[in-house]
Amino acid sequence: MPQRKTFLTALSAAGLAMTFSRRGDARTREPSGAPSSAAVPPAGPTPRAGAAAAGPVSALAAATAAAMRRFDPHLSDADLAAIARGIDDDAKAAAALNPPGRRLRNGDEPVTVLTVRSK
Amino acid sequence: MTHEDIAFADVATLQRLLTRRALSSLELTELYLERLERYGPAYNALVNAMPERARAEAKRADRERAAGRVRGPLHGIPYGVKDLLAATGAPTTWGAEPYREQRFDYDATVVKRLGAAGAVLLGKLAMVELAGGFGYNDADASFTGPGRTPWNRDFWSGGSSSGSGAATAAGLVAFAIGSETSGSILFPAASCGVTGLRPTYGRVSRHGAMALSWTLDKLGPLARSARDAETVLRAIAGSDPNDSTAVDRPFAGIRRRPKVGVLAKATEKTMPAVKANFEASLRVLAEFCDVVPGVALPELPFDAAVGTIVNAEGAAAFRELIESGRSRELRSVDDRTGGYVSYATLAVDYIDAQRRRTQMVEACRLAFGAYDAIASPTLPTVALPIGIPFDKAYPKYPGAAGLISAGNATGLPALCYPNGFGDNGLPTGMSLLGGAFGEAKLSAIAKAFQARTDFHTRRPPVGA
Numbered sequence: 001m002p003q004r005k006t007f008l009t010a011l012s013a014a015g016l017a018m019t020f021s022r023r024g025d026a027r028t029r030e031p032s033g034a035p036s037s038a039a040v041p042p043a044g045p046t047p048r049a050g051a052a053a054a055g056p057v058s059a060l061a062a063a064t065a066a067a068m069r070r071f072d073p074h075l076s077d078a079d080l081a082a083i084a085r086g087i088d089d090d091a092k093a094a095a096a097l098n099p100p101g102r103r104l105r106n107g108d109e110p111v112t113v114l115t116v117r118s119k
Numbered sequence: 120m121t122h123e124d125i126a127f128a129d130v131a132t133l134q135r136l137l138t139r140r141a142l143s144s145l146e147l148t149e150l151y152l153e154r155l156e157r158y159g160p161a162y163n164a165l166v167n168a169m170p171e172r173a174r175a176e177a178k179r180a181d182r183e184r185a186a187g188r189v190r191g192p193l194h195g196i197p198y199g200v201k202d203l204l205a206a207t208g209a210p211t212t213w214g215a216e217p218y219r220e221q222r223f224d225y226d227a228t229v230v231k232r233l234g235a236a237g238a239v240l241l242g243k244l245a246m247v248e249l250a251g252g253f254g255y256n257d258a259d260a261s262f263t264g265p266g267r268t269p270w271n272r273d274f275w276s277g278g279s280s281s282g283s284g285a286a287t288a289a290g291l292v293a294f295a296i297g298s299e300t301s302g303s304i305l306f307p308a309a310s311c312g313v314t315g316l317r318p319t320y321g322r323v324s325r326h327g328a329m330a331l332s333w334t335l336d337k338l339g340p341l342a343r344s345a346r347d348a349e350t351v352l353r354a355i356a357g358s359d360p361n362d363s364t365a366v367d368r369p370f371a372g373i374r375r376r377p378k379v380g381v382l383a384k385a386t387e388k389t390m391p392a393v394k395a396n397f398e399a400s401l402r403v404l405a406e407f408c409d410v411v412p413g414v415a416l417p418e419l420p421f422d423a424a425v426g427t428i429v430n431a432e433g434a435a436a437f438r439e440l441i442e443s444g445r446s447r448e449l450r451s452v453d454d455r456t457g458g459y460v461s462y463a464t465l466a467v468d469y470i471d472a473q474r475r476r477t478q479m480v481e482a483c484r485l486a487f488g489a490y491d492a493i494a495s496p497t498l499p500t501v502a503l504p505i506g507i508p509f510d511k512a513y514p515k516y517p518g519a520a521g522l523i524s525a526g527n528a529t530g531l532p533a534l535c536y537p538n539g540f541g542d543n544g545l546p547t548g549m550s551l552l553g554g555a556f557g558e559a560k561l562s563a564i565a566k567a568f569q570a571r572t573d574f575h576t577r578r579p580p581v582g583a
């Protein structure tokens with residue numbers, strides 16, 4: 001389990017102000033492709049993508065996770081590690097939404113669109 | 120009939136008993152209240168019984184019946200709701216410790232409609248905290264404890280409508296209301312051996328229901344049979360000024376031999392019993408349907424889309440909880456941190472997921488439009504064991520089988536019914552995915568299946 005030092009290092013490397021805007025960097029390092037079975041949504045019975053997976057987390061995910069201490073200062077290092085892993089895993093799963101070779105085009109609209117009513 | 124026979128009777132049978140005055144609604148309500156109290160804790164199925172409200176509603180139903188007024192097939196029939204529906208007279212806890220004392224001073228539209236149909240609200244049924252939106256990874260994810268299936272209490276009743284499934288299966292209510300964002304009606308229906316009907320998105324108003332994901336959430340029945348499920352759905356369906364997504368649409372049945380497609384590779388990664396029961400079920404369907412094998416699911420990222428949408432919308436829905444730091448009060452260790460993960464979902468990923476859904480709706484319409492239903496096993500396994508993380512429980516059968524993500528991403532209806540038994544005496548389930556607002560077609564097929572089989576009438580060893 002990563003130690004607090006890991007997160008402090010990550011924070012200094014990435015910078016809190018950049019954590020959200022640069023999260024895409026972490027994603028581009030991950031292989032893309034079809035979603036794995038582990039990408040089944042959390043509203044079902046299956047855990048988050050790769051929730052049990054070990055291995056290092058990206059610096060950006062670690063920094064983003066560390067930023068969550070502003071909401072709960074009692075989050076432990078293990079908690080932050082779990083959050084960081086979750087962020088990386090979700091980014092990996094989300095990469096399947098727009099994979100190379102099958103990119104969404106400019107005109108592809110979302111299902112949710114504004115409905116204007118006159119009255 | 121014994122009390123046990125009455126407790127497990129379907130709605131139509133109960134209505135006949137009430138019509139013949141063999142039983143009053145109040146007597147039926149007392150029977151179920153007693154069973155909820157006696158057996159509910161064994162399955163962690165009950166949050167709060169509502170005896171005063173139930174007795175008042177039952178007495179009203181009996182008075183009206185005596186005066187010659189019967190509102191319909193649910194008149195005087197007792198039921199329970201998943202504890203994410205607002206109802207006066209009890210807390211609405213959303214299954215989560217931070218909301219344990221939460222109360223609303225109004226009834227959800229579904230509760231109002233069932234009341235208008237003459238049904239009797241018995242109480243609030245257990246659920247996975249926040250309907251599972253924070254990524255729980257084991258059955259112990261509610262302040263009421265892990266839901267237990269009445270078929271084998273060492274195994275989970277499924278989620279997130281855990282109590283709705285268990286209480287219906289154990290004869291503690293005549294039927295129950297659950298909700299589904301992605302699997303939360305179908306999963307407990309399969310795990311508990313009952314019939315669950317996930318309506319088309321927009322068929323049923325969500326007003327007064329906890330929001331997890333505004334573009335995915337649906338409410339629907341868990342019942343003893345497809346006939347009961349359709350009866351309940353008809354009572355709760357329709358437009359609602361308090362929910363702009365709810366619409367009035369007819370229930371169109373089938374006037375010819377149904378055509379059922381079978382999802383390609385549906386049994387590739389399932390337990391042997393799930394596979395065997397599914398194949399046997401297809402033979403039953405072939406008696407009255409044209410069964411077409413090998414219907415492929417369009418190759419689109421259904422799982423990723425639904426997961427991203429639940430994360431983003433769930434983080435928004437529970438933003439106050441997340442930012443307050445009170446996630447730490449949640450039961451599941453994974454849920455205590457999961458909200459923060461969701462909070463970090465990129466806006467562009469969320470929008471891309473919604474853009475993919477446009478393609479998914481059209482692709483599924485083209486792929487499935489020629490069929491009245493697409494059949495698949497509901498789950499690759501029987502119910503999950505309690506005390507083992509989900510991802511460790513059945514490592515040979517990873518992930519969800521079939522059509523749960525695709526059906527929820529596209530807003531299509533699905534009906535799950537029991538089709539046999541497998542390991543550890545646990546039931547297996549089969550699902551039918553339908554076209555938009557095609558619930559009556561699904562029900563017609565399932566009713567014909569249940570007329571030829573008896574899995575839906577089997578009783579678990581309640582009290583054993």
